[in-house]
Amino acid sequence: MSLRHRLVRPANWLRRRLRASEAAFVVLAIGIGGAAGALSVVQGAIARTLQHWFFALPGTSRLSAQPGLSLGTLIVLPIGGAVLALFTLATRARRRAMVDTVEANALHGGRMGIADSFVISGQTILSNGFGASVGLEAAYAQLGGAVASLTGGLLNLRRPDLRNLVGAGAGAAIAAAFGAPLAGAFYAFEIVIGAYTPSAIAPIAAATLSAVLVSQTLGAHPYVVEAASGAATETHHYIAYAALGATCAGIGIVLMRSVASLEQGVRRLRIPDWARPAIGGALLVPIALISPQVLSAGHGALHNDLMAGTSIRFIAMIFICKCLASIVSLGFGFRGGLFFASLFLGTLAGTLFATALTAVAGFQIIDPHNAAIVGMAALGVAVIGGPMTMAMLVLEATHDFGLTGAAIAASLVSSTIVRELFGYSFSTWRLHLRGETIKSARDVGWVKTLTAGRMMRGETRETPTTTTIAEFRRRFPLGSASKVVLIDGKTHYAGIVRTPDAYGEALDPAACVASVAVNTDAALKPDMDIKQVMTAFDASGADELAVLAADRTVLGVLSETYVRRRYAEELEKAQRELFGER
Structure with missing residues (x-):
């Protein structure tokens, strides 16, 4: 038996266990939380080390706690900007925008690139290490989420499980940074997942506790906000x-x-x-x-x-x-x-x-x-x-x-x-x-994947606009087709004919069928998502619309009934996933 087959069998067994057992998923989240906590400690240590080197900080003091810095020392700031620019240029091989944890969970079902995440982490560490007025929390959450996404991808987890695991990784990283497991858990729910999901409570809580324990074991000094409250808070x-x-x-x-x-x-x-x-x-x-x-x-x-x-x-x-x-x-x-x-x-x-x-x-x-x-x-x-x-x-x-x-x-x-x-x-x-429309990490990726191009019916039975009504009646008897797409002499879209409309008694059989065409201007683009498609149907009042390429050639036809049924099905599926029906 080959090495590949030896590895596939345990992986398949583990995948089945994770899908069937919530306890197994919690154990996985504990491991992810520990890894996220360790990565947060490492990133923080690197940034603080850079600050101590470049600004000659004494002992364990913080850069922002210094009483004053000389002009000669502060020259590090523009030098750091130049170093950051060189690092960015050296890692600009990727043509697509890098995805952070919020975008990954909202649009991509929790999928993140590990290479992109290391680039984001490196940029953030350099920026903070050279003294720029930015925090490291984005880098912590990025690598915590990336480790979870990579692990979940290798195990081929389902979309809701992967999103929850990415939330657990990011929340664990924040918990380790602040030494605050509750804050880290709610960060996962509110910022990264976008909802309080019952199926995610146990794994996220376990991940944040694991991260804090690992960071404390490694001797990290969390960003605890040490503040004693003053007078008692009263109702007024x-x-x-x-x-x-x-x-x-x-x-x-x-x-x-x-x-x-x-x-x-x-x-x-x-x-x-x-x-x-x-x-x-x-x-x-x-x-x-x-x-x-x-x-x-x-x-x-x-x-x-x-x-x-x-x-x-x-x-x-x-x-x-x-x-x-x-x-x-x-x-x-x-x-x-x-x-x-x-x-x-x-x-x-x-x-x-x-x-x-x-x-x-x-x-x-x-x-x-x-x-x-x-x-x-x-x-x-x-x-x-x-x-x-x-x-x-x-x-x-x-x-x-x-x-x-x-x-x-x-x-x-x-x-x-x-x-x-x-x-x-x-x-x-x-x-x-950047052009996105998301306002939270709530999963809207399924909306964007349901496009007109993916939902349309390919066959269109295209007919030239010069066809006479008599010829149209001969080719399309009543009952053979509900609607027919018209094209002009350049094969461009010219409207839709509802078949019964061509059988009106007052129509001249010698007239062109284009005279009874509707929706000559209303059409869909193949990249329109399902919400945009439903908006187009509402605006046009049509039952069916053609899907057109950029040159107005017909790609297919889409009916409003089918679109709304698909939307209801996907919405119901998303609700089941939200409430943790495994």
């Missing part, structure tokens, strides 16, 4: 925290739009791709001279500002500078995300909000420390999404259920306003700018 405080949530929603929308606007402006300036990160690094230098707190993700700065009594003027200055640094970093081509930056900015916004309320009222309404934590959650939700993700992060950081309730209230207000006025999180907003 919720009104103030709701207003803070609304404020953070506005800040988040402005921040995300500013990144996109700067990125588009840089492209309009026709700056070469290789020069953009270097220029961005140079623009970061004067901002970092004001305070190094704007560099990297901001872990050290967040800890210092929460634990130390920092002046309000300094906090306001850091808030503005951190916003500018994040916008410049992402707008000029550094790779990374706004996950931790939004948490850092949220603490600053919460502190400023509480101080402003005190100044207006003449007495303290809400505790500034509590407001900082609630602001962290509210701005995190505005930018990243996931109200329960941020709420669990607050709970695991403070162990204060009252404050967690306030964070949930502010997060829900923030989330509602962002959805209503903006409609996207930062990750889906960038996909929108």
Whole structure:
């Protein structure tokens, strides 16, 4: 027996076990979680090592916690931009766009490329390691999801199982980074899977716990938000925290739009791709001279500002500078995300909000420390999404259920306003700018695969428009065909004739059949997905429409009845998968 056959038989047995047994799937998720946790530790260690090398940091200190850096040291920023550009050029062999975890689960059934994921991770580590104002969370989730996708692909898992496994891998990576298994689990549900699926609860919980255990075993220092809550949270405080949530929603929308606007402006300036990160690094230098707190993700700065009594003027200055640094970093081509930056900015916004309320009222309404934590959650939700993700992060950081309730209230207000006025999180907003229409990781890939070209009926019985009604009646007796497609002299589509219409008593038998044609302008393109097809049927009022190539030659015919039946079937199938019917 060949080696291939020896490997295939155990793989087939394992695949059957995973499909039949939820316990076996949980065991697989534990392994994925451990691998994701280990990869997060490695990536974080590499980025911190680069920062210590390039910025000569003492001991185990963080870059954003430094009291000040010289101009000579900050020259690392434009150099890092140039290195990132070289790395990007060296890995630009792929013609297609690289897929992240959210896009993979929304459009591709959880399928991710491992090579692309390593490129994304490398770009993010270089950006963060050279001090750009971006976080590593995107890289953590990318490799965690990629390992899960690769494993699930090798085992040929079903689409819903693969999506759940990718969510488990990404959530486990975030859990390991923050030392927060609950936050990691809800990150998987809200950000990567896009729904709370009963079939995913056990494997995702097991994966996040496994990741945290592995990271702690490896001696990693997670990004725990060490914050003690202040005064007790009372019922009337919720009104103030709701207003803070609304404020953070506005800040988040402005921040995300500013990144996109700067990125588009840089492209309009026709700056070469290789020069953009270097220029961005140079623009970061004067901002970092004001305070190094704007560099990297901001872990050290967040800890210092929460634990130390920092002046309000300094906090306001850091808030503005951190916003500018994040916008410049992402707008000029550094790779990374706004996950931790939004948490850092949220603490600053919460502190400023509480101080402003005190100044207006003449007495303290809400505790500034509590407001900082609630602001962290509210701005995190505005930018990243996931109200329960941020709420669990607050709970695991403070162990204060009252404050967690306030964070949930502010997060829900923030989330509602962002959805209503903006409609996207930062990750889906960038996909929108690329031409995608997804607003979450909810599985819509099946919608995009059901195209008019795949659903159409190939035979069309095409007839020239010059055919007389008498000839048409001879060729198509009543009952032989319900509809006939017409083509002109250049074989281009010219409409559809409903066969009974050609048998009207008032018609001249010598007239051309084109006189009774309908839907001469209404037609479908082969790449239209099923929702676009149904919209076209609604707009035209037709029962059947032709599918046309770019040159208006007829490819096939599609009926509304068939389209709506297929949509109902696929929707029912997706619902069964959502609720875990194995």
